[in-house]
Amino acid sequence: xxxxxxxxPRKDDELGALTCELRVRxxxxxxxxxxxxxxxxxxxxxxxxxxxxxxGREYDDQVQVTRCQSIAGAGNIFHIAxxxxxxxxxxxxxxxxxxxxxxxxxxGWLHALERVEGQPQDLSRRGTAGAADE
Amino acid sequence: MSxxxxxxxxxFVNSSGVLRVSRDVVVxxxxxxxxxxxxxxxxxxxxxxxxxxxxxxxxxTVPVLVMASRPRLVNGVVKHELKLKRADSQRAxxxxxxxxxxxxxx
Numbered sequence: 001x002x003x004x005x006x007x008x009p010r011k012d013d014e015l016g017a018l019t020c021e022l023r024v025r026x027x028x029x030x031x032x033x034x035x036x037x038x039x040x041x042x043x044x045x046x047x048x049x050x051x052x053x054x055x056g057r058e059y060d061d062q063v064q065v066t067r068c069q070s071i072a073g074a075g076n077i078f079h080i081a082x083x084x085x086x087x088x089x090x091x092x093x094x095x096x097x098x099x100x101x102x103x104x105x106x107x108g109w110l111h112a113l114e115r116v117e118g119q120p121q122d123l124s125r126r127g128t129a130g131a132a133d134e
Numbered sequence: 135m136s137x138x139x140x141x142x143x144x145x146f147v148n149s150s151g152v153l154r155v156s157r158d159v160v161v162x163x164x165x166x167x168x169x170x171x172x173x174x175x176x177x178x179x180x181x182x183x184x185x186x187x188x189x190x191x192x193x194x195t196v197p198v199l200v201m202a203s204r205p206r207l208v209n210g211v212v213k214h215e216l217k218l219k220r221a222d223s224q225r226a227x228x229x230x231x232x233x234x235x236x237x238x239x240x
Contacts, residue, residue: 013160018159019155022154030141030144
């Protein structure tokens, strides 16, 4: 049986989520993260969802703030560096996928398949299976 | 550079975006078009936010405005009490447009 101590919310209190939407301008990006410009500072470690409009298409991804610095002489302008939180492989609508395409790379994850008895395991070929083997 | 950048980068031009930052809160009271929520972080008065919580056992996402934010001690920990008001004018205005003793005949 689970007993809840008194310090937890009372029964009539509800848990909720408060969401803030912050307009940003994406300056640049790499395979691991991107740099955005914002009018508000964010704490390092903040996890957020980033949605970007690139050439009329929307891309999104989950990110975590790694650095935030104000731009001297620019008023309330902050440069926020963030890295992608990859909990899923890059898919067609993800920002990681768009950046990989721009860089001319193929984004993907390497999945270790179940080992088959008696056969050598070559993980480096699994990600491109089919394309190179044919 | 400090040598931090080891990956090649793509520069974006005219790329606007939206960053959605969520935080957990405890919703203490829901009265008409107002909410009182306890948060770990203070709020900024006038900020437009969205709150997702259960209203009458139904999960709702409601746009709100921060009306007030004040620190409060909860079990020895400083929390922030946020007073929030519904920002969707239609829902907020509904009680004012319907007379109190109407409805039985409708």
